[in-house]
Amino acid sequence: MEEALSAPPAAEMSMDAGPPPAGYDADFLGVDVPLPSPTAPRSTALLGYPRFSVMQDLDRRLAVVTGVNIDGATLLDIARSGSWRLERRIERDQQAGPDVYERNDLDRGHLVRRRDPGWGERDEARAATVATFVYTNAAPQVAGFNQSKDLWLGLEDHVLEYAEIQDLRLSVFTAPVLAAADPPYRGIHIPLRFWKVAAWVDPDAGVTATGFVLDQSELVAPVVAARAVPPLGAFRTFQVALAEIEELAAVDLGPLVAADILSAPGARDTPDWIPLRTPADIRLG
Template sequence: MNELMTDHTAAVAARNLAGRAGYDPGFLGVPVPIPALPAVKTVLLPYTHFSVMMRPDKRLAAVTALAMDGKKLMDLDRSGIAWRLDPRLPEDQQTGERVYARNDLDRGHLVRRASAVWGDTRAEAAQANEDTFYYTNAAPQAAKFNQGMELWLGLESYLQENAADNSRRIVVFTGPIFGDTDPVYRGVDIPLRFFKVAAFLHHGELAATGYVVDQTPQLTDLPEIRRPSAIDDAPPLGPFRTFQVPIRDIAALTALDLDQLTAVDRMPIAAALPSARVASTWRELHSAEDLDLDFDLGE
């Protein structure tokens, strides 16, 4: 696919995105703003029901923010929708098809397509469906689908159905966790881990939970991986492992301002061990029933 845009086609495409409202911080009835990333240049791009805060230096999102209304979800087909660059951002500040061509890397949706496809009308849901296919909403992930990835994708739906109040509204922040050992491939850092923070109302009170998915490969030559110049082939990525983690750990790993959601973290150990070192209290999940929450989902 040819990614290059003429000035005219870029202008037309940008006009087509005009008027997108993006993520609504008041969606839950209490203000939940997009987490800030102090001291790092970012660009906020609004879409339908979600926004992407891009890091031009990484050519990937720092965080995506999704408002999901479970009462208005629609089941729309994804066939025929092509991935495309966002014309509102220079091409050299986003990761396009070149990184995903001729390898086993997948364009991993950060905002889950099925979670964004809702609305009062089919046209609204269809627009959200198409908006999830901008490269700004993608990050390189292992193409092989497995049980760990299935769990990761289903967490927000599980929480919405079992923890959120009857409005069935949930807010989801998702993004890469950039690390010093991330391999560099075709000029782009390949994040080995991603985070998800879900926020919702439980019995009228703001609640949140945090998760990390790890696709770290089992590499024997880690020092070589750390040298970007040595990476010519796509890095081998291992099975997805999903963890429930304290939100404060995500804040420490990403430098995102998550103070509001850290304060309402419903993972019991987050409150019991507030000074535990990062990653020491992570809980590996094998199914959604493994979630450790300080309330009864059957309430």
């Protein structure tokens, strides 16, 4: 989840010309892993971008689900470029735009990370990273969190490293928890929590998945009240059982719940919420 930026050449901003990109590929891992879907009635729009999709909640003006495909074998180091822009395929009042982030301690937090779709041919990879700078792929996060994001943003990288193979493919899903108790602010409700699920194929175990929750609850209230941001210690990240994430976020994770590392036979005594302080705390086997 990242903040921005220098403006790219106009030729890179081609999302409004021609057919929309295909977006998230459910067969990317070689087995069917569908994009999660809300379990509660919501007014949504499914938007495709290069190698990722956003399911936008049109009433909450934020994503309820995002999904991205990551090819670790061809992931490139693309120079940072991009300029935050509104999504033209939906109405302005159906997305949280720049006015939400002005003159306060909120940052535009990437949901699909800038680097995640940046793989394959360099031109395609660069266009995919630029495409992540769209307001439908952003959610408000307290500035202190976004500037101290090593653990949360490094979760996908840690899973890639754990596999110890260069050609690992991941499908990663991330979104805010759109809860009724989220505090109102400038026409939206600021999410207090975010969830992330990573899925891959283990050569021995088949489809494997694990999930995480980030909690910024203790830092949101001061922002809404226009007071100073308290110390960073209030940010908390957890590894969480996927059944818990389904209930918390009101999303259907489909076959991934049964593939959850924390529900494996050898993990029966594992708590449903594991506090994380460093990547070494993550349980992946």
